[in-house]
Amino acid sequence: MSSKQQLIEQIIQAWHELQRQTPLVQCMTNSVANNYVANILLAAGASPAMIDNPFEAESFTQISSALSINIGTPTTEQTQAMLISAQTAQQHQVPWVLDPVGYGAVLKWRSETVDQLLHFKPSIIRGNASEISTLAGSQVQSKGVDSTLDSQDVYAQAKSLLQHAECIAISGESDYLISRQLDAVIKVNGGSHLQPKITATGCALGALTAAYSAVSSPLIAALASHTHFAIAGKLAYDQAQTVGSFNVMFMDYVHMLDENLIQQYVDIEILD
Amino acid sequence: MSSKQQLIEQIIQAWHELQRQTPLVQCMTNSVANNYVANILLAAGASPAMIDNPFEAESFTQISSALSINIGTPTTEQTQAMLISAQTAQQHQVPWVLDPVGYGAVLKWRSETVDQLLHFKPSIIRGNASEISTLAGSQVQSKGVDSTLDSQDVYAQAKSLLQHAECIAISGESDYLISRQLDAVIKVNGGSHLQPKITATGCALGALTAAYSAVSSPLIAALASHTHFAIAGKLAYDQAQTVGSFNVMFMDYVHMLDENLIQQYVDIEILD
Amino acid sequence: MSSKQQLIEQIIQAWHELQRQTPLVQCMTNSVANNYVANILLAAGASPAMIDNPFEAESFTQISSALSINIGTPTTEQTQAMLISAQTAQQHQVPWVLDPVGYGAVLKWRSETVDQLLHFKPSIIRGNASEISTLAGSQVQSKGVDSTLDSQDVYAQAKSLLQHAECIAISGESDYLISRQLDAVIKVNGGSHLQPKITATGCALGALTAAYSAVSSPLIAALASHTHFAIAGKLAYDQAQTVGSFNVMFMDYVHMLDENLIQQYVDIEILD
Numbered sequence: 001m002s003s004k005q006q007l008i009e010q011i012i013q014a015w016h017e018l019q020r021q022t023p024l025v026q027c028m029t030n031s032v033a034n035n036y037v038a039n040i041l042l043a044a045g046a047s048p049a050m051i052d053n054p055f056e057a058e059s060f061t062q063i064s065s066a067l068s069i070n071i072g073t074p075t076t077e078q079t080q081a082m083l084i085s086a087q088t089a090q091q092h093q094v095p096w097v098l099d100p101v102g103y104g105a106v107l108k109w110r111s112e113t114v115d116q117l118l119h120f121k122p123s124i125i126r127g128n129a130s131e132i133s134t135l136a137g138s139q140v141q142s143k144g145v146d147s148t149l150d151s152q153d154v155y156a157q158a159k160s161l162l163q164h165a166e167c168i169a170i171s172g173e174s175d176y177l178i179s180r181q182l183d184a185v186i187k188v189n190g191g192s193h194l195q196p197k198i199t200a201t202g203c204a205l206g207a208l209t210a211a212y213s214a215v216s217s218p219l220i221a222a223l224a225s226h227t228h229f230a231i232a233g234k235l236a237y238d239q240a241q242t243v244g245s246f247n248v249m250f251m252d253y254v255h256m257l258d259e260n261l262i263q264q265y266v267d268i269e270i271l272d
Numbered sequence: 273m274s275s276k277q278q279l280i281e282q283i284i285q286a287w288h289e290l291q292r293q294t295p296l297v298q299c300m301t302n303s304v305a306n307n308y309v310a311n312i313l314l315a316a317g318a319s320p321a322m323i324d325n326p327f328e329a330e331s332f333t334q335i336s337s338a339l340s341i342n343i344g345t346p347t348t349e350q351t352q353a354m355l356i357s358a359q360t361a362q363q364h365q366v367p368w369v370l371d372p373v374g375y376g377a378v379l380k381w382r383s384e385t386v387d388q389l390l391h392f393k394p395s396i397i398r399g400n401a402s403e404i405s406t407l408a409g410s411q412v413q414s415k416g417v418d419s420t421l422d423s424q425d426v427y428a429q430a431k432s433l434l435q436h437a438e439c440i441a442i443s444g445e446s447d448y449l450i451s452r453q454l455d456a457v458i459k460v461n462g463g464s465h466l467q468p469k470i471t472a473t474g475c476a477l478g479a480l481t482a483a484y485s486a487v488s489s490p491l492i493a494a495l496a497s498h499t500h501f502a503i504a505g506k507l508a509y510d511q512a513q514t515v516g517s518f519n520v521m522f523m524d525y526v527h528m529l530d531e532n533l534i535q536q537y538v539d540i541e542i543l544d
Numbered sequence: 545m546s547s548k549q550q551l552i553e554q555i556i557q558a559w560h561e562l563q564r565q566t567p568l569v570q571c572m573t574n575s576v577a578n579n580y581v582a583n584i585l586l587a588a589g590a591s592p593a594m595i596d597n598p599f600e601a602e603s604f605t606q607i608s609s610a611l612s613i614n615i616g617t618p619t620t621e622q623t624q625a626m627l628i629s630a631q632t633a634q635q636h637q638v639p640w641v642l643d644p645v646g647y648g649a650v651l652k653w654r655s656e657t658v659d660q661l662l663h664f665k666p667s668i669i670r671g672n673a674s675e676i677s678t679l680a681g682s683q684v685q686s687k688g689v690d691s692t693l694d695s696q697d698v699y700a701q702a703k704s705l706l707q708h709a710e711c712i713a714i715s716g717e718s719d720y721l722i723s724r725q726l727d728a729v730i731k732v733n734g735g736s737h738l739q740p741k742i743t744a745t746g747c748a749l750g751a752l753t754a755a756y757s758a759v760s761s762p763l764i765a766a767l768a769s770h771t772h773f774a775i776a777g778k779l780a781y782d783q784a785q786t787v788g789s790f791n792v793m794f795m796d797y798v799h800m801l802d803e804n805l806i807q808q809y810v811d812i813e814i815l816d
Contacts, residue, residue, distance in 0.1 A: 032306045032322050034576045034617075038743035043787045048743070049646075050576050050617050055653035063650055073306075073322050075349055077619055102321070106335055109327035197527070199310035199320070243315045244523030251788030255741070304578045304594050345578075345594050347621055374593070378607055381599035469799070471582035471592070515587045516795030 002182060007223060008266055012259050014216040014224040018045045023065035023214035027207050028052040028082050030072025030101065033200035037068075040204040043255040044228060046211035054080035061088040067096035068210035069117065070203050071103075071110045079113050086120035095213035095221070098122035098165070099206035104134045118164045123218045125161055126169040126206040129154040136160050151176050155185050167218035169209065171202055175226045179219040186223060189267040190230025192237035194246045205229050223268070228257055231265045274454060279495060280538055284531050286488040286496040290317045295337035295486035299479050300324040300354050302344025302373065305472035309340075312476040315527040316500060318483035326352035333360040339368035340482035341389065342475050343375075343382045351385050358392035367485035367493070370394035370437070371478035376406045390436045395490045397433055398441040398478045401426040408432050423448050427457050439490035441481065443474055447498045451491040458495060461539040462502025464509035466518045477501050495540070500529055503537040546726060551767060552810055556803050558760040558768040562589045567609035567758035571751050572596040572626050574616025574645065577744035581612075584748040587799040588772060590755035598624035605632040611640035612754035613661065614747050615647075615654045623657050630664035639757035639765070642666035642709070643750035648678045662708045667762045669705055670713040670750045673698040680704050695720050699729050711762035713753065715746055719770045723763040730767060733811040734774025736781035738790045749773050767812070772801055775809040 002010075024047045029037050034050050041048035051060040054077055061067055067089045069082050089096040100114045114135070127135065129149035136157040151172030158168045158178055167179035175188040195201045205225060212221035212228075232253035240246040253261075274282075296319045301309050306322050313320035323332040326349055333339055339361045341354050361368040372386040386407070399407065401421035408429040423444030430440045430450055439451035447460040467473045477497060484493035484500075504525035512518040525533075546554075568591045573581050578594050585592035595604040598621055605611055611633045613626050633640040644658045658679070671679065673693035680701040695716030702712045702722055711723035719732040739745045749769060756765035756772075776797035784790040 030322070031303055031575055032310050035307060035579060035743060038576050039787070039791075042741045042743055050574070051646075051651070053618060053620075053653065056651050059650050059652065074325060075347070075619070076325075102323075106331050107323070107328045108331065109325065197314045199307060199314055242524040243311070243527045244520040247311075247523070248520055248788040248792055251791070252786035255787045302594070303575055304582050307579060346597060347619070348597075374595075378603050379595070379600050380603065381597065469586045471579060471586055514796040515583070515799045516792040519583075519795070520792055 004268060004270055007186070007268060008262070010216065010220045011224045011227050011266065012262050014212050014220050015228070015257065015259070015262060017215035018212060021065070021215055022047045023211060024049060024063070025066045025068060025207065025211045025214065026051055026060055026064040026085065027068045028078065028085060029068065029070040029203055029207065033070065033072060033203035036200045037204045037207045039251060040254055041207055041211055043251055044208055044211065048207070052078050052081050054084055057081040057084040058088050061085040061094055062092055064094055065214035066210040067094055068099070068207040069096060070099040070101055070206055071114055072101040072203060074110050074113065082113070083116060086117050090120040095123040095210070095218065097124045097126055097206050097210040097213060099126050099203060100131050100135055101203070103127070103131045122165045123213050124167045124169060124209055124222050125165045126171065126209055126222070128171050128202060132158050132161070132168065132170045167222050169222040169226060171205060175230070177219065177222050177226065181217060181219045185271040187269040187271055188223065188226040188230050189269070190265065191233035192246070194237060194243055195233050197243050198247050198250070201229070227262065227266055227268065228254065230267065231261055232257060234265060276540060276542055279458070279540060280534070282488065282492045283496045283499050283538065284534050286484050286492050287500070287529065287531070287534060289487035290484060293487055294319045295483060296321060296335065297338045297340060297479065297483045297486065298323055298332055298336040298357065299340045300350065300357060301340065301342040301475055301479065305342065305344060305475035308472040309476045309479045311523060312526055313479055313483055315523055316480055316483065320479070324350050324353050326356055329353040329356040330360050333357040333366055334364055336366055337486035338482040339366055340371070340479040341368065342371040342373055342478055343386055344373040344475060346382050346385065354385070355388060358389050362392040367395040367482070367490065369396045369398055369478050369482040369485060371398050371475060372403050372407055373399070373475070375399070375403045394437045395485050396439045396441060396481055396494050397437045398443065398481055398494070400443050400474060404430050404433070404440065404442045439494050441494040441498060443477060447502070449491065449494050449498065453489060453491045457543040459541040459543055460495065460498040460502050461541070462537065463505035464518070466509060466513070466515055467505050469515050470519050470522070499534065499538055499540065500526065502539065503533055504529060506537060507533070548812060548814055551730070551812060552806070554760065554764045555768045555771050555810065556806050558756050558764050559772070559801065559803070559806060561759035562756060565609070565759055566591045567755060568593060568607065569610045569612060569751065569755045569758065570595055570604055570608040570629065571612045572622065572629060573612065573614040573747055573751065577614065577616060577747035580744045581748045581751045583795060584798055585751055585755055587795055588752055588755065592751070596622050596625050598628055601625040601628040602632050605629040605638055606636055608638055609758035610754040611638055612643070612751040613640060614643040614645055614750055615658060616645040616747060618654050618657065626657070627660060630661050634664040639667040639754070639762065641668045641670055641750050641754040641757060643670050643747060644675050644679055645747070647671070647675045666709045667757050668711045668713060668753055668766050669709045670715065670753055670766070672715050672746060676702050676705070676712065676714045711766050713766040713770060715749060719774070721763065721766050721770065725761060725763045729815040731813040731815055732767065732770040732774050733813070734809065735777035736790070738781060738787055739777050741787050742791050742794070745773070771806065771810055771812065772798065774811065775805055776801060778809060
């Protein structure tokens with residue numbers, strides 16, 4: 001069993017590997033998020049490429065170091081591409097992250113697509129509490145694509161999802177991670193209440209998790225990405241308390257993170 | 273007949289209701305605007321969701337508190353979704369805003385779609401002077417999708433559009449609002465000449481108008497959103513006179529607006 | 545043959561003409577870049593319009609002063625529109641820029657589309673070293689859509705592309721321009737190593753080149769746009785060394801550029 005200090009060392013190692021390898025990450029994301037996701041990945045040290053058409057999906061996934069699929073604003077062509085890339089990722093052992101934005105009864109089409117995508121065994125599923133809870137079989141009332149549930153109420157339910165993925169990450173005021181690798185729940189504290197006021201921060205977190213999965217195990221990838229965002233969010237909020245300026249500072253701190261900042265500000269707990 | 277002071281009180285009330293209700297606003301907007309629109313709505317206090325595919329349009333509009341349709345960069349699927357959602361909005365009394373970007377002879381396809389959308393009776397039509405004038409039947413030379421007309425020359429023509437919508441909002445250096453509710457023209461002053469130098473500010477204003485229409489009458493919704501932008505634009509320009517920095521400050525002030533700032537900076541006139 | 549001082553005078557004249565004419569530039573670009581591209585063009589003085597559907601492509605290209613085609617995230621409809629607009633641009637002598645993002649063996653579909661687009665004789669082809677080298681017939685290993693080659697190794701190969709276009713612009717740490725107009729290579733120095741850390745700066749540079757091509761020859765258009773970015777990048781980096789803040793300052797300096805700043809900071813070389 002990993003101690004907290006061991007986990008922190010693995011986070012730091014993952015961050016160093018991300019800088020050293022600058023992994024190519026194929027991002028299939030929504031139209032709201034794509035610019036922001038690309039900029040976050042570049043700032044963090046990865047090399048994003050937004051290839052999301054069905055005619056190039058297979059060949060591109062084969063050369064990618066990781067794949068991020070986010071179902072936020074699907075089109076027919078993009079949905080076809082996602083299914084092709086997920087299958088290719090599974091066949092070629094490319095780690096991939098599934099972000100089931102808006103999963104639930106109201107948005108049936110994407111939810112059925114997510115159900116199909118699960119067959120290709122994502123390495124990590126990342127979502128907010130409402131999405132993860134619904135995906136785990138609960139009937140949840142959500143408000144649009146934002147969560148109405150608290151993350152900590154959900155991680156017990158989420159265990160059933162470990163049949164589909166090696167790691168489940170539930171974002172919220174604090175984030176909760178569960179995995180096949182570790183028989184415990186890891187809680188990541190930090191961030192800022194302004195992060196949900198910036199659109200696509202969750203989407204960018206999913207893509208950053210994919211980037212880290214190119215250089216570490218699914219659990220450490222999720223832990224490193226959530227820690228990366230938690231520290232950057234906390235430090236940005238210390239500098240700026242309104243959304244426009246906060247967003248600029250947040251991008252700055254995603255870029256400026258280093259071993260010292262991780263050592264100084266990481267705030268994780270291992271729960272039973 | 274409303275006095276100016278009564279209107280200002282209704283603007284303040286609408287702003288408070290927006291904060292209290294955080295209405296779910298379905299935004300079908302263009303590919304240039306979607307990230308910016310989502311961030312503006314979050315900053316202002318609403319809950320945006322960019323659902324724009326034809327397979328989820330009907331079910332999502334049914335649960336939305338308001339709908340914003342902006343025809344800036346239409347695709348075939350998005351156009352289908354817009355028609356479904358506009359019809360659903362009419363059937364379920366969901367208030368909705370139509371932003372006929374680029375309406376005119378050069379861009380026939382979208383213009384025919386706009387003509388179809390008008391059958392579903394938008395609550396509010398928002399556009400620049402060229403778009404509104406052309407929609408009202410004039411032959412206007414416009415330059416791309418930006419306006420070449422002055423707003424105040426157009427509001428007389430725009431009255432014919434009140435057969436389609438309860439309120440017409442014409443954006444420009446000053447904005448002009450007409451409605452079935454009030455036999456007068458309301459002029460909204462403020463803003464900054466830098467706003468047209470930031471892409472999608474008009475699109476975001478349309479979506480914010482939709483957000484306010486979830487918590488107030490069409491006229492007050494348009495008045496509150498245009499006042500919100502006029503004050504934020506004026507205060508941002510006091511801080512920053514170049515487009516990059518102005519844009520950050522504008523987002524900050526959209527977020528920071530409150531009752532005191534509205535009282536202090538609102539600048540509206542009731543014209544005969 | 546032009547002297548360096550004559551070229552600088554032509555850059556300044558092009559900048560003045562851009563401000564005076566504010567040319568309408570049709571941009572068909574990728575989903576990551578469109579907001580950023582529109583803001584860069586507005587900041588620089590042009591009038592962008594993102595019309596990229598096949599139903600409006602022909603009529604809009606006819607009234608545009610220049611056209612920018614960037615193949616970053618193609619959809620079927622967008623690809624159809626690009627072919628229509630490129631053909632229309634050729635027929636109506638509308639100058640146009642081709643940005644063959646990701647050209648190469650892995651991304652076959654877009655590469656075949658680029659091959660078709662070349663038949664319509666772009667005024668300028670702009671890309672990074674990997675893209676230009678591959679387009680010129682070399683077998684290059686690239687990492688996703690970013691370059692793995694150095695620009696200066698490529699300009700000799702790129703000469704073969706002058707059969708397709710009047711000017712070829714190769715971006716990198718320094719930029720290299722070749723053209724039919726001048727029997728020399730022009731090197732543009734400046735910029736910042738942070739520019740590749742901001743997504744879509746290359747795409748925006750291609751669109752700005754299109755904007756300048758509405759008011760000057762292909763070579764001067766490429767020279768003016770690359771100088772515009774090189775100076776703005778250098779001045780922004782003097783103010784901000786992290787990506788979030790740098791990006792804001794970069795937009796500011798794209799907006800603030802003027803004759804004096806060009807005179808003071810232009811850094812070009814004419815190579816044999």
